[in-house]
Amino acid sequence: MVPNGWKSIRLNQISETVTSGSRDWAQYYSDSGSKFIRMTNLPRDGIYLKLGDLKYVDVHSNSSDGKRTSLKAGDLLISITAELGKIGWVPPELGEAYINQHTALVRIKKESADSKYIAYLLSSHAMNHKINRLNDSGAKAGLNLPTIRSIPMVLPPLPEQRKIAKILSTWDKAIATTEKLVETSKQQKKALMQQLLMGKKRLVKSNALRSVREGFALSKIGDIPDDWEVELISKHYWYQEGPGVRKHQFTESGVKLFNGTNIQQSRIDISNTSTYISSEEAYGAYSHFLADSGDLVIACSGISVERFDEKIAFIKEAHLPLCMNTSTMRFKVKSETRACLTFMRYFMMSDLFKNQIRRQITGSAQLNFGPSHIAKCFVPLPSLDEQKKIASVLSCVDKEVDILEAKLSHIKQEKKALMQQLLTGKRRVKVAETE
Structure with a gap:
């Protein structure tokens, strides 16, 4: 049943562009230049690009080779080979960037839908399952552009889309903050291990x-x-x-x-x-x-x-x-x-x-x-006494990391449950007239 005020549409009805790269960019890899977004940069859980392992290409958007796959803020990216259905949302601060033939680019009409909301919708468990079932290559995973354009979805009014996207972004910020705390704690533990296990930091006089x-x-x-x-x-x-x-x-x-x-x-x-x-x-x-x-x-x-x-x-x-x-x-x-x-x-x-x-x-x-x-x-x-003290200190650090990881897991589960409710209309949000 379609929630009151929501409409059933297909992705092409709210898109001004649905395309993909069609070339091997490896020959253009460089130590600097424009960013190059690969499937590995698309998250499996979430919409924000993973830019830790970023490649660069020496091609500019005014060239005939790169213009079609030059990214803009708000663009959606979908992996269309191998790991199908990974979703990425292009933030305003990304700058000039490109994609290859393994990734589809979807540019949403601003007056038709909120691109961040669509990104969250496509990344949801239900939609991701639906996308994977659209595989057009049998045993070999693959999605073609006509199939992507025909993806069905049910959308709330635009103001409600924006409000839901804003709510989910708040949860993503909490997840990102906690992930950073976990990573920082692990790096601190690694440094402390090196000091303690080499005797550079002593726990006995x-x-x-x-x-x-x-x-x-x-x-x-x-x-x-x-x-x-x-x-x-x-x-x-x-x-x-x-x-x-x-x-x-x-x-x-x-x-x-x-x-x-x-x-x-x-x-x-x-x-x-x-x-x-x-x-x-x-x-x-x-x-x-x-x-x-x-x-x-x-x-x-x-x-x-x-x-x-x-x-x-x-x-x-x-x-x-x-x-x-x-x-x-x-x-x-x-x-x-x-x-x-x-x-x-x-x-x-x-x-x-x-x-x-x-x-x-x-x-x-x-x-x-x-x-x-x-x-x-x-x-x-070291002596048995110092061995035990080193083990005890590092065990305490492990417990702190465990607490942070448990918190992170809880936040992710809460967000997942909230997404399921908000993106299906089971839970509605109130939108002020000014929004």
Whole structure:
């Protein structure tokens, strides 16, 4: 049912231009010049362009090549290949910019509709689902311009569109502010980790000097306090790689198998796997691969070096029983040594560890390592007391980041629910006569 005062239209009825780029712009890439908006700059959640990874092109709008795809403030952008339906809205401050053949440009008639409202509408879950169903290339994702022009929608009066767009923009600003706080907190944590794990910032009283320890040629760890040790990881920590349980051994019940995909954002989630091994095998031939509560586990295959810190977590009692599987490793502190496993977790999340692994897998952007690589890695170790204090400080920082991320998730969910109500007319806004 169409809400009172709303009209059913198609996108072409409110558009003065619907076009796309039709050329390969890579040959025009430059270190400066006009901005070049690619599909990667379009957000999957929201309408504001992501300009952190921006390309530039040495082409001007008065050239015959670039004039048709030169962007103006308020233009809508739609990804039309690969990831269909990503939406971007061009802000006034963007300046001269262009698109290629993978992106459609929609220029809205100002007297017919509010372009920011249309951007929010197209980015909504319901409309995005509708756009993806318009795929005209079968298995290969693709949208053509006639299909885009025919996208159906129901619109409120123009003043109501503007008011809704203004409300949703306020939520987007809150999201952007919180995202910036999260990113700032993560960068501060990274800097603090570097200081604490290198002994540049001490949590215990010490008059120790700093020096490069024996083994530097292998470890590349650098100068650390003289009262710290530099040891091979294997001296203080026991580690084990998961077995390669074969597909024919998988069962529908028994003991769950743990793999790298179960570690997401430094947390373990075993709800997304239905792969089991029989209890007979788990407690029989594979009993020495059964995880224990408190084990430090990592994914060691198929991930980037930069994001490795997201693939480290602790096994908890609630996760058990659990059997290790391929592409994973677990760590424990050796009983005869004085070491902290939480300290080890933060060390493995740091560049000190990543750089040692990176040098062993030169030529590959993806991590793929095992016990033989760990055996060559060094760890700088202060006293057990200082290890625990470092771990405690960094754990507190993690909790602060968790609180911000939970707040961000809540704001996004609230905005999503509000969009669903406002963009369908289930919740109406009051518009003053002057608006």
